[in-house]
Amino acid sequence: MPLNRTEIVLSPNNRRVVLRPFVPPGDDRILRLIARISTLSKDEVDAQLHHVLEEFHGRHQRPREFFLGQYEAMRRHLPTDTAPSENRQLLLGAYFTQEYALESAALFNPSIVWHPNQSNLAVGSRRFVLSLRAVGEGHISSVTFRLGVIDADNQLSIDEPTKFVTTPQFVPDAVYEKDLFLRKLVELELGNPFTDRVLSTLDYDFTLDQLEDSLRTGLREHWPQHHELAPIVEQVVTLAKSNYEITYLPEHELSERLIFPFGPTETNGIEDARFVQFQEEDGSSQYFATYSAYDGKMVLPQLLETQDFLRFKMHTLNGPAISDKGLALFPRKINGNYTMLSRQDGEHLYLMHSEMLHFWHTKQMIVKPTYPWEFVQMGNCGSPIETDSGWLVLTHGVGPMRKYCIGAMLLDLNDPSRVIGRLKEPLLTPNENEREGYVPNVVYSCGSVVHNGHLVLPYAMSDYATTFATIPIDELLSSMI
Structure with a gap:
């Protein structure tokens, strides 16, 4: 024939790289890294950021946007609600970013x-x-x-x-269909009075945020069974996050x-x-x-x-x-x-x-x-x-x-x-x-x-x-x- x-x-081409999050293991290391960055003066921040942007110029389309996104992801670790300057935000985000081949x-x-x-x-x-x-x-x-x-x-x-x-980009308001989601819960042996009650409070089409809000409310209403229900809640959220949209x-x-x-x-x-x-x-x-x-x-x-x-x-x-x-x-x-x-x-x-x-x-x-x-x-x-x-x-x-x-x-x-x-x-x-x-x-x-x-x-x-x-x-x- x-x-x-x-x-x-x-x-394979090892020159094709993409920006990915870099998160040191453990909250202690994250906090120490943020603390070290906070010791830099304004001039030092500006100089270091300029060096990073120059060194990686032309390798990525929107590095500043990615750095700011990483800053937002790490912001919960900051000691106060006072927002740093934009350049300090960008530099902090760069410390929590890596290239991936x-x-x-x-x-x-x-x-x-x-x-x-x-x-x-x-x-x-x-x-x-x-x-x-x-x-x-x-x-x-x-x-x-x-x-x-x-x-x-x-x-x-x-x-x-x-x-x-x-x-x-992750689609944060992706919609789940209640009947389909409930059937998947049943297939995973997660269908029970608690999950039935949680889903009954949701519209036919719902988002991940709405599901998580309803689960938190359900846990509060059944607090004596908190330890028994927490693993179920985690599995329900895992199912939802495994069904997602990107664009x-x-x-x-x-x-x-x-x-x-x-x-x-x-x-x-x-x-x-x-x-x-x-x-x-x-x-x-x-x-x-x-x-x-x-x-x-x-x-x-x-x-x-x-x-x-x-x-x-x-x-x-x-x-x-x-x-x-x-x-x-x-x-x-x-x-x-x-x-x-x-x-x-x-x-x-x-x-x-x-x-x-x-x-x-x-x-x-x-x-x-x-x-x-x-x-x-x-x-x-x-x-x-x-x-x-x-x-x-x-x-x-x-x-x-x-x-x-x-x-x-x-x-x-x-x-x-x-x-x-x-x-x-x-x-x-x-x-x-x-x-x-x-x-x-x-x-x-x-x-x-x-x-x-x-x-x-x-x-x-x-x-x-x-x-x-x-x-x-x-x-x-x-x-x-």
């Missing part, structure tokens, strides 16, 4: 979808969004983006990213937008986002991405949604079928249900159906490792692609020496639990140029698209860098047994 490896390689360790596990804006392109060309898993200091994973075009001859080009990177300013280029871990379930990483353009039953579309949220101890599958790659909503997924990594959402409903591929046991491929996108209760095993190159385990490499012949699913299999290869199979369009075709041999194996990296002997992808009769497959090379391959779709399908 002809497979064309492109010459495009997206490698988001992709210094790896830039891998790509996913690709068509861009919502397809204007101003040559005939036969399409613009795409490439998502990438960036790994930096502390092995923290985040999501970064690139913009690209594939032309009528299947030639790919990737826009050079700007030198800036920015994190989003970017429109002037930020796509390559500048970084989705850095924010929620309590993802403090150590947002891993392996599998983006898909989802077609609603009314003909409209939006983008979803399943991802693995990692808090340093546990991995939880979660869901991201966006319509424009400017505003994102992050959701928890619930139900007994939600576990492990590697969920992949089908690009439309099947027989009236959302449908997802999964791998709950770390070894086999499963299929799930649900009437509600956020809740998954049952699973069905559909594929077992069958060929030597996948004997250890298998999983998906992104959302299924609809073709006239069936649902094309790219898979990964692990064989001897923990070598990862990419394969493919075909599922029935109306009953995707039926496997109607499968490659006996891998579609893609790591070659000599691809086998060396952070994790050797690995090729891996989180999503692909079809263009002009060809599968466009972005893939990671040994958990380090990213490249592309194209494969004629008809020859791929005809090679399945």
Whole structure:
């Protein structure tokens, strides 16, 4: 089968840095640092601030705004309510700020979808969004983006990213739907008379601040049970903070937008986002991405949604079928249900159906490792692609020496639990140029698209860098047994 490896390689760039909070451990250290800053005279403050701004000039778009935000975050530690001068606020904020090299360790596990804006392109060309898993200091994973075009001859080009990177603004007044939130509480076994009472005081749509106010009121009203209820309150707030919204300013280029871990379930990483353009039953579309949220101890599958790659909503997924990594959402409903591929046991491929996108209760095993190159385990490499012949699913299999290869199979369009075709041999194996990296002997992808009769497959090379391959779709399908 002809497979064309492109010459495009997206490698980690340790010059791409983003401003992040820096908070020394413990209140005592914070207070001592603030005390030391307070000993500086006005002239010393002005000189030190000038030095910082000069030294980091041109590396960030709005450093002063970030410094002031860090000052606000630390203001509660100040000894009085008297506001320092603006320059002292800026300097204090700078002491609680650091640069973070988001992709210094790896830039891998790509996913690709068509861009919502397809204007101003040559005939036969399409613009795409490439998502990438960036790994930096502390092995923290985040999501970064690139913009690209594939032309009528299947030639790919990737826009050079700007030198800036920015994190989003948290949407403080994001709205929660009471029925959905209550159902998530029940799934987490947090539904009880106390939480029922708290939610009954809220409108159908409520904000995080309103929820926290209602929880505080509920604790006061049930003070004799304070010690028993406090852990429940903490878990309710954790659930709310794990379902949040973020937004970017429109002037930020796509390559500048970084989705850095924010929620309590993802403090150590947002891993392996599998983006898909989802077609609603009314003909409209939006983008979803399943991802693995990692808090340093546990991995939880979660869901991201966006319509424009400017505003994102992050959701928890619930139900007994939600576990492990590697969920992949089908690009439309099947027989009236959302449908997802999964791998709950770390070894086999499963299929799930649900009437509600956020809740998954049952699973069905559909594929077992069958060929030597996948004997250890298998999983998906992104959302299924609809073709006239069936649902094309790219898979990964692990064989001897923990070598990862990419394969493919075909599922029935109306009953995707039926496997109607499968490659006996891998579609893609790591070659000599691809086998060396952070994790050797690995090729891996989180999503692909079809263009002009060809599968466009972005893939990671040994958990380090990213490249592309194209494969004629008809020859791929005809090679399945």
